[in-house]
Amino acid sequence: MNRYVYLDNNSTTPVDPRVLDAMLPFLKEKWGNPNNVHRKGREAREAVEDAREKVEKMINCKDGGVYFTSGGTESNNWALKGVAFANKDKGKHIIATPIEHKCILNTCKWLEKQGFDITYLKVDKEGFINLEELENALRKDxxxxxxxxxxxxxxxxxxxxxxxxxxxxxxxxYFHTDACQAIGKTEVDVEELGVDLMTISGHKFYAPKGIGALYIRNGVKIDPLLHGGGQEKGRRSGTENVAGIVGMGKAAELVMEEVSKDKEKLRRLQKRIIEGITSRLEKVYLNGPSDLNKRLPGNVNFSIEGVEGESTVMMLDEYGIEVSTGSACSSTKLVPSHVLIAIGLRPEIAHGSIRISAGRFNTDEDVDYFLEVFPEVVNKLREISPLWKG
Ligand SMILES: Cc1ncc(COP(=O)(O)O)c(C=O)c1O
Incomplete structure (x- = not known):
């Protein structure tokens, strides 16, 4: 029997059992609508506000607050569209990077169609923006x-x-940051960063999928994305996802207690994976920062010459190991990741890329097993690959 090893925590994280325990009462007996004034409603309202406090505390929010949404995609859409339309009389110019998540990039594309002008900063081969270029890109509008x-x-x-x-x-x-991946894996402090808006997604830090938040600093002019009954102080209508919110509140509490421990472990596992792959295989190239202090703890991304990412992911799956590829598979063709292309990879190298991402529940034994299986899988694939020119 193979081990089962999940190393795809940048896609989604498992729900922490302590989060599930906190949520269950709100799916069973405490099913009230927080917008009602009766006892059932008040019980749900208290839980929502308690969770809000925890999420705000997790990001050291002192000025403004967090508004619950359905996840990172909604929060990013809201931040961009909401600020764009509320401030269009001041200007129509927005700056972003070409390596943002698709929910930012496709929102930018849509805003361009609405008459907004988007500047995409360049990134270097490790994905870093250039601060001078940012300064020069700023305009009156x-x-x-x-x-x-x-x-x-x-x-x-x-x-x-x-x-x-x-x-x-x-x-x-205004300054917005998408912090979906950072939360839970490293400390995130809105006061220290100085940002006006920040996107949070629950399922990246051990809460369920379908719950997220947008942090908004006091004084930020932003239109709602969803209009309706006026929930979330009129900024995000829709009856609150109480159980999801409670889950994210619990997950935030756990992050506050455990992030420094988690971060240390993720850095250790990450270093082991990087060193293990580099020492066991030739013609493999680390994508992203080589200085691990400038890299998301737990994240590893390699281009493996002579293999396709998809085949590697599928064969690893047969061994009980789950990772991701750097390409998105559409029905007709393989599209290399926009991030890998933006850092200058040739499409054929980008196609051979895989992402391995550790999380709170991974152990050193998981990494031992991965490092035992991975070179075997790559060598098997290379043997039959017309791409391999070993
Ligand atoms: C950086 C980043 N932003 C946004 C999202 C979207 O978040 P959600 O899945 O909660 O919509 C993701 C999820 O993959 C992400 O990694």
């Missing part, structure tokens, strides 16, 4: 800058604090 805190594919930790300082000194633009 720039209303928003959106730069992710941690890249989901190659783990680049962008210099968001420094970028935000420049934006605040040189312009009147």
């Amino acid at each position: 720039t209303i928003l800058v959106s730069i992710m805190l941690a890249n989901n594919e190659i783990g680049t930790l962008e210099p968001v604090k420094e970028a935000c300082q420049i934006v605040k000194e040189k312009s009147d633009a």
